[in-house]
Amino acid sequence: MSRVVLAIKLFLICYENQLYSIINISLIKVKIMTKQYSNKSGQLVIELRQRFLEEYDNNRDLYNDEDVDTIRTNDWYVKRFLLARRRDVDQAFHMIRDTMRWRQQFGLSDMKDTDFPAEFYKVGGLFSYEKDLEGNVVIYLRIRMHRKIPEMAEPIKKFLMFIVNKVDKEVDGNGMAIVFDCSGAGYSNMDMDFLSFLITAGNSYFPVGLKYILVYELSWLLNAFRKIAMSLIPQTFLPLIKFADKSNVKQYITTEALPDFMGGTCKRNYRYVPNGCTTVAKLAIENGFTQTDIDRILPFYEPLLEEADKALQNNHYINKINDKNDIELNEINETKDIIKDSIVCQNKTIQKSTIMGIFPNDFIQLIYSSHSxxxxxxxxLQNLSDTPIAYKIQCNNANNYIVYPRLGVIMSGANVRCNIQLMSEQSYRKHDKFLIVSVPVNDHKLTVNQFAKLWTENDTKTNIYSHKLLTTLSEFVNENNSNVLMGKKMAESDLNEEVVTLRSLCQQLERRQTQLSLLLYVLLIAMSILLILVLYSHSYTEFLSLESLTIRKFAPKVFVTNE
Known part of the structure; x- marks a missing residue:
């Protein structure tokens, strides 16, 4: 009996110790969870929120409802303004009030991806990318691709703020970094107004959101601009400025997360154009610019777009579809049974209706849409196999087309509808064609790097299937004015060809003018050096003559006597 009592006591002791351990662990977890919002700031957050909501009730037209909801529900967002003003509620209130008014006036919360021209995305001059070593999302600004165009200053500023705001929401204000890629940049790319706007917006409207600014490959030729820029930066921002080059940039960002133009190996497409974007020409027309203004603006983008086309053709980029870095997964469509019989399998070695189905399977008929x-x-595209299939769509004239979704993974039995749009400002060419390539995969959840390796690894190369589609431009536009509209399109095409030829000649003249200016500059330097040498030689000759005369004048006379 005593043994039973002893066993029960031992059990109770062990149970009590285990219970204490569980309670202690729970208390530690609670402390960790509540660490971010300490009691020191908790009451101030409530006070600051209440003051702003009273201001909102009196001036509702000055604020955006979505921004106000963020203040109501997000403690950390409110606390950021307190931290930026050292927990001074009065100063934090003025800051959050001015920020909310600026966001409403700027239209920041209502902006969408498709509000900006396709050229802004395609040149790859401003974009968000992979995370750095500290887990911060990185925004890249390629300075050499920036041009100070007065007519486009406002749209470019809005595009910048849209990217910054999008990243700030994505990370919930917990850290982002900005990389200024200065490689290849010159004084023609410098824009003090743009830099001043970025500094003011980052300091005033996104408090405690920026972890650091990395200036990459800053040339010594831009030292004068560097001094001016540093004078504009607030003292609180100066510790955030860091400098790097090719030798030490990997101290901040890994090779796998760097874009290719900085020596990285990441294959994510930083030139990705969202479906439904407008163009620079259309944006200029909507803002009331004349055709003369448009003809002057477009040449700034042509060399950058040509560079983008070459890069897209020579590299296998992967589009980031969602925020989890996963490749897009296309779900099952309810109409799959209806269209299954009309689809032709692309694979030549495996039986039909077992791999990939494509409809249409020969020609893509491009039809004019009044909406776009x-x-x-x-x-x-339909997956007719028993396993997921990864696919991507390529074009021999990618500059003229927007394809969405261009790549992805299709589950077994599912299908996806890909939209192909001919950009309106580009002329159609009869030899335009598309290549659809696909490969079976074991797992539909692929990262960007895993998707890129599918097309290069030897194990999967033998399982890659391809199907070519030609294009044709439909003569039918609409029932009433098809002939008129087609004639207009043909006239615009001829005019575009003439404009392209003239622009090419102008670019050649500009290059020759630049070369001539450089030659004149070199000649001027050479003549200056020669003049300095001549003057120096003349001065030195005079000095020698004067010295010889002085020696003769003051030299002691020697008398010679004959004894």
Missing amino acids: ESYESNVL
């Missing part, structure tokens, strides 16, 4: 004001068509 461009020619477009849809291609239907």
Whole structure:
């Protein structure tokens, strides 16, 4: 009996110790969870929120409802303003009030991806990318691609703030970094107004959101601009400025997360154009610019777009579809049974209706759409196999087309409708064609790097299937004015060709003028050096003559006597 009592006591002791351990662990977890919002700031957050909501009730037209909801529900967002003003509630109130008014006036919360021209995305001059070593999302600004165009200053500023705001929401204000890529930049790319706007906005409207600014490959030729820029930066921002080059940039960002133009190996497409974007020409027209203004603006983007086309053709980029870095997964469509019989399998070695189905399977007929004001068509892809299939769509004239979704993973039995749009400002060419490549995969959850390796590894190369589609431009536009509109498009095409030729000649003249200016500059330096040498030689000759005369004048006379 005593043994039973002893066993029960031992059990109770062990149970009591285990219970204490569980309670202690729970208390530690609670402390960790509540660490971010300490009691020191908790009451101030409530006070600051209440003051702003009273201001909102009196001036509702000055604020955006979505921004106000963020203040109501997000303690950390409110606390950021307190931290920026050292927990001074009065100063934090003025800061948060001015920020909310600026966001409403700027229209920041209402901006969408498609509000900006396709050229802004395609040149790859401003974009968010992979995270750095500290886990911060990085925004890249390629300075050499920036041009100070007065007519485009406002849209470019809005595009910058849209990217910054999008990243700030994505990370909930917990850290982002900005990289100024100065490689290849010159004084023609410097824009003090743009830099001043960025510094003011980052300091005033996104408090405690920026972890650091990394200036990459700053040339000594831009030292004068560097001094001016540093004078504009507030003292609180100066510790955030860091400098790097090719030798030490990996101290901040790994090679796998760096874009290719900085020596990285990441294959994520930083030139990705969202479906439904407008163009620079259309944006200029909407803002009331004349055709003369448009003809002057477009040449700034042409060399950058040509560079983008070459990069897209020579590299296998992967589009980031969602915020988890996963490749897009296309779900099952309810109409799959209806269209299954009309789809032709692309694989030549495996039986039909077992791999990939494509409809149409021969020609893509581009039809004019009054909604998008461009020619477009849809291609239907269906997975007819028992495993997921990864696919991507390539084009021999990528500059003229927007394809969405261009790549992804299709589950077994599912299908996806891909929209192909001919950009309205580009002329159609009869030899334009598309190549659809696909490969079976074991897992539909692929990261960007895993998706890129599918097309290069030897194990999967043998399982890659391809199907070519030609294009044709439909003569039918609409029932009433098809002939008129087609004639207008043909006239615009001829005019575009003439404009392109003239622009090419102008660019050649500009290059020759630059070369001539450089030659004159070199000649001027050479003549200056020669003049200095001549003057120096003349001065030195005079000095020698004067010295010889002085020696003769003051030299002691020697008398010679004959004894």
